[in-house]
Amino acid sequence: MSNKTGMVRLFELTGEKRGLILVSGLLSAISAILIMMPYASVYFILKELLVLKDFYSTLPMKKIM
Numbered sequence: 001m002s003n004k005t006g007m008v009r010l011f012e013l014t015g016e017k018r019g020l021i022l023v024s025g026l027l028s029a030i031s032a033i034l035i036m037m038p039y040a041s042v043y044f045i046l047k048e049l050l051v052l053k054d055f056y057s058t059l060p061m062k063k064i065m
Contacts, residue, residue, distance in 0.1 A: 004012060014021050
């Protein structure tokens with residue numbers, strides 16, 4: 001019985017399908033990054049809205065209406 005652990009043991013068990021394990025790991029990493037996209041989008045939208053709020057608050061209201 002071998003005392004190998006971690007990725008070495010995983011690759012030993014997969015045998016000839018080692019490439020599929022690497023591809024699945026890569027796709028999993030891409031998925032983790034893409035899951036954060038809605039949060040980043042909301043952040044940038046709110047950031048832009050807050051900048052515009054500061055801009056419009058410095059203008060006299062009579063000129064806007």
